Amino acid sequence: MNEVLLEKLQWRYAAKAFDPAKKISPEDWSTLEEALRLTPSSYGLQPWKFYVITDQELKDELIPASYGQTQVGNCSHLLVFTVTTDLSEADIDKYVETSCSVRGTEPESMEFFRNLIIGDVVTGPRSKDIPGWAKLQSYIALGNFMTCAAMLDIDCCPMEGFVQDAYDEALGLKKKGLTTAVVCPAGYRSDDDKYSALEKVRYSKEDLFEYI
Numbered sequence: 001m002n003e004v005l006l007e008k009l010q011w012r013y014a015a016k017a018f019d020p021a022k023k024i025s026p027e028d029w030s031t032l033e034e035a036l037r038l039t040p041s042s043y044g045l046q047p048w049k050f051y052v053i054t055d056q057e058l059k060d061e062l063i064p065a066s067y068g069q070t071q072v073g074n075c076s077h078l079l080v081f082t083v084t085t086d087l088s089e090a091d092i093d094k095y096v097e098t099s100c101s102v103r104g105t106e107p108e109s110m111e112f113f114r115n116l117i118i119g120d121v122v123t124g125p126r127s128k129d130i131p132g133w134a135k136l137q138s139y140i141a142l143g144n145f146m147t148c149a150a151m152l153d154i155d156c157c158p159m160e161g162f163v164q165d166a167y168d169e170a171l172g173l174k175k176k177g178l179t180t181a182v183v184c185p186a187g188y189r190s191d192d193d194k195y196s197a198l199e200k201v202r203y204s205k206e207d208l209f210e211y212i
């Protein structure tokens with residue numbers, strides 16, 4: 001298991017070109033969907049919505065909004081991580097209700113936790129920048145997705161090189177209280193992508209770790 005994990009992490013890279021003829025199977029996608037759903041988040045609030053674009057026209061339309069990066073067009077599935085721009089008491093109540101229903105507990109038992117969350121993300125310090133806070137959460141989902149995709153021999157390219165407003169506009173996010181956080185086209189690398197053969201550039205363990 002340890003060897004397989006490191007082998008997959010070496011194999012993966014930020015794919016610059018996908019083979020447009022190769023599509024992710026429904027079975028593999030369903031596993032990745034579940035992996036995304038299982039991503040942990042602060043307080044468990046899951047302040048996101050994952051947009052999955054397979055429509056070729058829309059993928060192509062998003063190339064200019066991605067500074068001309070063509071991998072958003074030739075990928076199989078274009079995954080767009082969007083996050084909530086605001087949190088209200090109703091959002092926290094939805095989480096509390098879901099939690100009580102899943103675990104068979106009474107809402108009263110979560111009153112303290114509910115008020116704690118509200119005092120932080122609805123009325124407290126974190127409420128000042130919900131999109132910023134939610135974006136941090138979405139990167140946990142991104143990391144989770146990239147590793148899980150690699151385990152299934154699926155390529156992807158994490159991307160911050162896009163115009164947020166253009167994505168928000170194309171997906172009609174504003175009226176839904178959402179905004180684009182990060183993007184990740186996924187599929188299968190093209191044989192012509194010279195980046196797949198490049199050595200990984202990473203600092204040494206001595207540079208990166210301090211053991212105390």
Ligand SMILES: Cc1cc2nc3c(=O)[nH]c(=O)nc-3n(C[C@H](O)[C@H](O)[C@H](O)COP(=O)(O)O)c2cc1C
Pocket residue numbers: 012013014015016069157158159160161162182200
């Ligand atoms: C948050 C994030 C944003 C990135 N944005 C882009 C991007 O817009 N376009 C791109 O080609 N690569 C992008 N990359 C890929 C990085 O350049 C790449 O992951 C890094 O150089 C390490 O190489 P590797 O992923 O191939 O191992 C991004 C990576 C991350 C994690």
